[in-house]
Amino acid sequence: MMTSIEESINILSSFLHNECDVEVRLEESADNAYFPSIAVVEIDSSMGLEEQYHTLLHEASHVILHPDTSEEHAWLFAEKIVENLNLCSLTENFLRLKKESIQSYSNNKLQEKTHEG
């Protein structure tokens, strides 16, 4: 039977808790980020359930790959986690989120560069 999105979020949260000592907090208007200094991943619970799942997968990748902070690596690694933990299959929404996130990250980098010196 296929793992549901709810189950996948629970499995991921338990995995981060048990294997990485990182706590997942689902809170309204949270930042969608991993905070290594306090060992917390925050996910915005006002997003749709599937987007919460995809975002948690991405942040879980940051936890595992830390201190490698590459956005591209984290998105690629998310797909491995799905396979290894047998989680809910990824849809085209995941690919869209991945593409948009990498794009906005590159745009920010570009802006930083053009404001340097």
Ligand SMILES: [Zn+2]
């Ligand atoms: Zn990221």
